[in-house]
Amino acid sequence: MNEKIIQEYIKLGQNVDQVFLKQEMDWICEKLLKNIDRFQENFPSACTTNHIYRIKANDDWTNGFWTGMLWMAYQYTKNEAFYDIVMKNIKSFQQRLADHFVLDHHDIGFLYSPSIVMVYRDTQEKSLEKIIVEAADKLLNRFQEKGQFIQAWGQLGNPQEYRLIIDSLLNLPLLYEASKITNNPLYAHKADAHYQQVINHIIRSDYSTYHTFYFDVETGKPDHGATHQGFSDQSCWARGQAWAILGIPLHERITQQKNDESKWTHVFEYFIDKIPQDLIPYWDLCFDDTSHEPKDSSALAIVACGLMEAQKVGYRQDAQMIAKGMIGALSQTYTSSKYKDVEGLLMHGVYAYSENKGVDEENLWGDYFYMEALYRLLNPEWKTCW
Structure with a gap:
């Protein structure tokens, strides 16, 4: 592992x-x-x-x-003012469940x-x-007995969509809550089964990750x-590697089942070894500083939260300090604190590069995980939503 990068994060941390944390939270809340x-x-x-974010209904x-x-x-x-809007949002999420509105996917946990x-x-x-149980039921309905996984997208059983994706690790906490x-125990048992399929098949032998993994629709065998x-x-x-660093x-x-520390360590080290000079990853880890490709700041915010989870389960003693350094690196030139006309919080993210969607823009999960990382550090006993 690139210890020089680790030490640079620790120094920033x-x-x-x-x-610092209160100053960041203050401008975020103002925005x-x-x-x-x-x-x-x-x-x-x-x-x-x-x-600038577009104004939309509760449909994404x-x-x-x-x-x-x-x-x-x-x-x-x-x-x-925040409380009042959240209460209205809750009614919207409740209605979305009742209408089954744009819920034919696995991101119900998100x-x-x-x-x-x-x-x-x-x-x-x-x-x-x-509401929580009804949402979990909709997620559970996407569980495929052949293959023992939650189908990510598309019509259930469609051979072209008979797959899971790495993002799904963050959808599982909803099942455990239910x-x-x-x-x-059914919700937890299905979540456990899906988790095993993710980490057993989506992590390669070099501890990089696939984004998505297909199963045979007839037999359920990994494909x-x-x-x-x-x-x-x-x-x-x-961002896929980041989901694993947080999800494991x-x-x-x-679950209180400490079985995957070694796997997590290797996945984290692979990520660190691909970090460029300014400490912010490119949107795909195959790129380096000669590529001139866009960065994905959201991936680092997710990893920072993952490191704080790793410290909770005792993976490495310096995990939180490394996380602090990642937040410090993002705060220097990747937030919008100095830009009144930028609506997002965390700049220089990538949504979907191949679709030219949200390239070098802000995105909601980048904003969210940057804020979550700050709030975790400010309130170590805070119960996250996961």
């Missing part, structure tokens, strides 16, 4: 103190208040166009990140964990339990890995 004035009860699009896989940021802002400021679960853990409001609420958003089937999409210790913390 020494400057990430409580004063979110400004954005609320524009979006009202609607939602920002998944990514910006020319650094990313809307939970918006509500999650608003609730963190409420927890931090106690400003009722929708309902940062929104409903986060508020539930903070308030213990019993009426939210029904198991706790209902005392029904082949591929990409959907990475540079190629053989490359390593940066997250699963071990939830």
Whole structure:
């Protein structure tokens, strides 16, 4: 592993103190208040166009990140303006379930964990339990017995879509939450099965990761890995590697099954070995400083949260300090704190390069995980939505 990069992060992390964290949260909450004035009860699009989010209904896989940021802002400021919008958002998420509106995918966890679960853990409001369980039921309906995995996209059983993707590791906590609420182990058992299929097949022998992995629709046997958003089937999409770095210790913390420390360590080291000079990864880890390719700041924000989860389960003692350094690196030139006309928080992200979608723009998950990382550091005992 590139120890020089680790030491550079640790050096930067020494400057990430409580004063810094509060300053970052202050400007973020100020910007979110400004954005609320524009979006009202609607939602920002998944990514910006020319650094401005489009106004949308509750119809995308990313809307939970918006509500999650608003609730963190409420927890931090106690400003009722945040609370009022979150309560309206909750009604919208409840209606989306009732209408089964754009829910034929696996990202139901991304929708309902940062929104409903986060508020539930903070308030213990019993009426939210029904929403959580209903959302988990919709996710569970995508579980394929042949192959023992949750199908990511498309019509169930479609041979062209008989696959999982690495992002799914962050959808599983919703199932574990439903198991706790209902005392029904089925949700957790299916989540466990899917998790095993992800880490057993999507991680390559060199500890890079495929974005997506296919199974045989007739037999359920593992078939082949591929990409959907990475540079190629053989490359390593940066955000995909980041999902693994967060998803593995997250699963071990939830399940109390510490089995994958060695695998996580190698996956993390692969990521670190591909970090360029300015400490921010390119959108695919196959690129280096000679490539002139766009960065994906969101991948580093996700990894920072993953390191804090890793410290919780005892993977490495310096994990939190490395995470602080990553946040320090992002704060220097990758946030919009000095740009009033930029609506997002974390600049220089990539949504889907091959579709020319959100390239060198802000995106909701980048904003969310940057803010989550800050709030984790500010409140070490805070219960995340995962």
